[in-house]
Amino acid sequence: MSERQQILIIDDETDNLRILSDILREQADIILAKSGQQGIRKAAELKPDLILLDVVMQGMDGFEVMTTLKHNAETSDIPVIFITSLGETHHEEKGFRLGACDYIQKPFHTTIVLARTKLHLELRRQRTMLEQLANIDPLTGIANRRRYEEVLKREWRVAMRKQSPVSLILVDIDNFKHYNDHFGHAAGDKVLKKVACAFRDRLQRPRDLVARFGGEEFIILLPDNDRQGCIEVMERCRQAIEQMPLDDLNNPDIRHITVSIGGYTCRPDTDSKPQEAIKMADDMLYMAKHQGKNRILW
Numbered sequence: 084m085s086e087r088q089q090i091l092i093i094d095d096e097t098d099n100l101r102i103l104s105d106i107l108r109e110q111a112d113i114i115l116a117k118s119g120q121q122g123i124r125k126a127a128e129l130k131p132d133l134i135l136l137d138v139v140m141q142g143m144d145g146f147e148v149m150t151t152l153k154h155n156a157e158t159s160d161i162p163v164i165f166i167t168s169l170g171e172t173h174h175e176e177k178g179f180r181l182g183a184c185d186y187i188q189k190p191f192h193t194t195i196v197l198a199r200t201k202l203h204l205e206l207r208r209q210r211t212m213l214e215q216l217a218n219i220d221p222l223t224g225i226a227n228r229r230r231y232e233e234v235l236k237r238e239w240r241v242a243m244r245k246q247s248p249v250s251l252i253l254v255d256i257d258n259f260k261h262y263n264d265h266f267g268h269a270a271g272d273k274v275l276k277k278v279a280c281a282f283r284d285r286l287q288r289p290r291d292l293v294a295r296f297g298g299e300e301f302i303i304l305l306p307d308n309d310r311q312g313c314i315e316v317m318e319r320c321r322q323a324i325e326q327m328p329l330d331d332l333n334n335p336d337i338r339h340i341t342v343s344i345g346g347y348t349c350r351p352d353t354d355s356k357p358q359e360a361i362k363m364a365d366d367m368l369y370m371a372k373h374q375g376k377n378r379i380l381w
């Protein structure tokens with residue numbers, strides 16, 4: 084994670100924008116906004132790592148900007164430092180109450196601005212790294228089971244509220260032990276990566292999620308997708324793997340692998356639980372294996 088971070092500076096005075104960007108340019112890439120509205124737009128669009136926010140501004144003031152940022156899920160996580168001429172304790176208290184991570188008074192000292200932005204950028208970097216470690220499967224780069232279950236719980240609640248269907252798909256590679264025994268674990272790992280990419284490429288909607296569920300098992304979540312949509316995705320995934328060439332892995336004996344897939348669609352209500360839906364998909368997968376593998380069942 085050596086890529087440069089981004090700081091968004093929101094201030095209605097051009098001189099302040101210039102001075103601050105001169106100071107901070109070495110630490111990060113700088114984005115400028117000359118009004119609250121513009122700042123909110125750029126924050127949502129560019130998702131900077133840190134925001135420096137003036138309070139007294141023409142039009143929308145910094146406190147209002149902060150409130151808007153915190154109410155938008157896309158920007159609520161971005162750390163914000165107020166940088167303002169309002170120096171009384173109750174102003175500072177208000178800033179922190181609204182969710183600021185720091186408060187710097189104008190006229191500011193360069194060294195203090197630098198030290199504090201550096202600290203918050205570093206915290207941000209560490210947080211991103213922890214989130215990756217907690218949510219991403221290191222081998223395949225897709226979501227892990229922990230992440231899947233978290234998203235499933237959230238989508239389950241949404242589906243209950245909207246009375247919409249949710250589909251779950253469980254995939255298991257056929258005879259993968261044999262593949263490993265034949266070509267070694269490293270070759271098996273490469274196959275797992277290719278399979279993960281293939282599934283990710285086959286999902287179309289932004290809320291669809293594929294995760295590595297365990298060893299050679301994958302799980303797909305299709306929010307707002309009915310049984311017919313689920314069957315289509317299952318068949319698309321099955322065919323994608325069956326047709327996926329493995330020639331580049333230097334295995335002349337086995338050029339293709341196959342998967343078995345179990346699917347389950349339901350309309351979540353107060354009596355049903357996400358874990359039960361996973362179990363239903365798993366039962367379907369088990370039957371697909373028993374019926375001869377390389378097939379889908381729902």
Ligand code: GH3
Pocket residue numbers: 255256257258259260261263267268269270271272275297298299372376
């Ligand atoms: P089936 O068609 O019944 O699913 O047979 P299978 O051999 O795929 O199933 P089984 O559960 O017996 O074995 C799964 C194998 O997956 C065991 C292990 O060698 C392999 N596996 C699990 N995790 C990994 C991994 O991270 N890397 C590699 N290379 N292989 C893995």
Ligand code: MG
Pocket residue numbers: 094095096137138139140141
């Ligand atoms: Mg101002």
Ligand code: MG
Pocket residue numbers: 255256298299300
């Ligand atoms: Mg298995």
Ligand code: MG
Pocket residue numbers: 255256257258259260299
């Ligand atoms: Mg298997």
